Structure formats: structure tokens, C-alpha cells
Amino acid sequence: MRDKSGIELETYCIVDLDAFRSNLLEIRRWVNNRCIILAVKANAYGHGVVPICREAGSMGIKHFGVATVAEGVAIRRAGIEGEIIVLTPATLGQVEAIVEYDLHPNIVSETFAHALSAEGQRQNKPAACHIEIDTGMGRTGFWFSDAVGDIVQIARLPGLDIAGIFSHFPVADSRDRPDLEFTAVQMERFSGVMKGLNELGITPPLIHFSNSAGILSHPVFGNGVRPGLLAYGLYPSINTKNSVDVTPVLSMHSRVIQLREYPPGTSISYGRTYTTRSREKIVVIRAGYGDGIRRALSNRGFILIRGKRYPIVGRVCMDMTMADVTGGPVELDDSVIILGSGDGGSITAEDHAIWAGTLNYEILTGLSERVMRLYKKGDAIYEASELSQLAQYDES
Secondary structure (H helix, E strand, O other): OEOOOOOEOOOEEEEEHHHHHHHHHHHHHHOOOOEEEEEOHHHHHHOOHHHHHHHHHOOOOOEEEEOOHHHHHHHHHOOOOOEEEEOOOOOHHHHHHHHHOOEEEEEOOHHHHHHHHHHHHHOOOOEEEEEEEEOOOOOOOEEHHHHHHHHHHHHOOOOEEEEEEEOOOOOOOOOOHHHHHHHHHHHHHHHHHHHHHHHOOOOOOEEEEEOHHHHHHOOOOEOEEOOOHHHHOOOOOHHHOOOOOOOOOEEEEEEEEEEEEEOOOOEEOHHHOEEOOOOEEEEEEOOOOOOOOOHHHOOOOEEEEOOEEEEEOOOOOOOOEEEEOOOOOOOOOOEEEEEEEEOOEEEOHHHHHHHHOOOHHHHHHOOOOOOEEEEEEOOEEEEHHHHOOOHHHHOO
16 A cells, blocks of 8 residues: 555555444434544544544534544634534633534533633624533532533523533443443433423523433433444444444555564563464564554464464564464465454454554554554545545535
8 A cells, every 4th residue: 555655555444434434324323313422532532633634524423522622623624614512611711712613522521611601702603502410420510410510500601602512421232231321311311401491491402311322221211322433333332233334444554674583482572572482484474563453462362364363472563563474375465354254254453452452442542643543445445634635525
């Protein structure tokens, strides 16, 4: 694979935009055409935020969830229109930028609400916001039993528009009875808050609760949903795999840059954590933890060459990883699949998560920005800068 200047890329990711579109269509079908607030925080879960937003926008999705004001400003400057919701509470010092770039912050305190109202009036721009209700997440938001009174006070502030109200599930992917009961209690609490607000004439246009796990495992509450991982073709846990049929969007590739046979008793890589037990053929690939291969995969994970899995040996380095390919028809410069499928074999983000003792979320969001993302549409491969020239996005 080469970039547009003709330089061969030894390590890169391919983001399949056709698979992404298919996933969004499947989610849209599953939630009966409710409003999709696409989670694009953390560089769209490692997929590249601007191309992902443009692709989603071309399908009519106009709500995007980011984690920080900086993320929101960056995609607004890149020309992304629609509603950009900052799901993590912002600081008071960010209020000016929020109003200037027409971001919709998450309000979790009356102090912030007053600051946003004042800044909206100062800039002579209505300041829209979403308000989070803590129904049991125990993280951010107005506690459910106090929320109605707090929101009534916020609704009275001049220059402030409540565009949405939401909550968040901590255990929606669990099948354990206590967790199922807790999730049901959360929905009852949220329903009670909304009933109280509606009786007082407060009816925000967007009500959203369901993240990917909530979409898959529980009745959808409200008229909006917030898919993240599911849109990128992965499931929050094994418990949530069901009728929503999605395909992983991202694959990661590299190449063999060294191939050598070592005699028994030879130590491999830092720390000498692996020693050859017989004459072994060891390859080096040009990717390491600086690219997103978890160091925890040392002596535990696998890579895929010509459809066959080979074990990672020795410690994963910042820029290189070693594998034992003894007995395999592997040659210098062979293509390597780190994540993805090929020649009848596959390695998934779930595999990496199991080997590293973490979550597939962390695998995707941990992919380094130094690894170029290339975008597949049909049979063509594009760099991110080339996508903006496609008529599909010009017309959206």
C-alpha cells in the first residue's frame, strides 16, 4: 500500500466506509428510525473523526457526540455541520469557545448554566445545551431526585435553549439479575424526571439514554440513541451480540521487515522474556506499542500472515514486534494483518482485548495517530484529504 506521494506504507489502517454505512443502516432499522447521535469521541474510536462524520452526514446523520470542547472545535473547523454535543462536562473557561463554535455542552451544574447563559447573551447567540441526569451511573449529571427543580431553574435563564436531556447506563451489557434490575430502576427514575418536566411544560426536542449496550439489550427510551462501538462494527460485550448484524470497520496492517533463524537458547527482545527452545524462525514487523499494539500482547498475542496465526514472542517494542513463524511459508516483505481478516483467517479487536486483559474500546481508541488511516469506498482506497473532494460529500 502506498500513499498519494508514492511512498510505501509499512503500517496502516484501512477504514471500510461501506461497512460503516451498512452498520448505521442496521442500527437505524433496529431503533425504528430514531435520531442517531453518533459517538465520534476519541478520533471516532480511532477511525478518523472527520471522514467518519462526513460519511455519516451524507446519510442524513446530523448529531455527533464528542467528549471535549477541543474535539468539537476541531471538527467544526473542518466543516462538519449539524449538532455537536459535548458529552463530558466542560470547564467555565471554555464557555466562550462553546458559544462561538455553536457547540452544545452537557450542563451538570447551575453555575455552568448561568455562565453559558451570560456568554450567549454577550455574543448575541442563543446557547443550546443538553442536560444530564444521573440515574445511577454515579459519575456526572444532576441527581435524579433533585433534577426537576434544577432543570426548572435552568430553563428560566435567558439566552439558553435546552436541546436535549439524557442519562447513561453503567451495566446495560450485563445479564446478571441484579444488573438487569438496576437498569430497569434507572429507566424508571429517568421516566419519573421526564414526567415531572413535561407536567411543567418543559419538553426538550431530544431525549436520549441508550448507548450501544442499551440499544442492543433493553427497550429504547426516548427519541434518540447514542451508538458508538456498535457503529464501528463491534459489540460492547459477548452478552450483547444479537439481531443487530454489524461488521468491523477497521483493519490494521503491517509488513515483515526482518526474517531470521535463531539457534536454541537465543533470547528475543527487551528483558529477555522469551528464549528460543529449538531452531526457530523469527520475523520482525514494523509496528509496536507506539502504533497501538498493546505491550501486554508480549508473549501472548498473535499476528496473521497468509491466513495463519503466529505467536508474538518477546516484548512488544515501541516500533517493532517479533513473532515465531517456524514452519510457515513466510518471506521478507510479506503482508501482516494485526487486526482484520484475510486468506481465511482473522484477528479481532476482541481477540486483542482478551490477550491484553482489557476492552475492545481501548484497543481501537489506543491506535496511534501516526498510523495512517486509509478509507475504502467500493473498490477504491482514499486518503482522508482526498475524501473531501468526492461529490458525495459536496452534496451532503
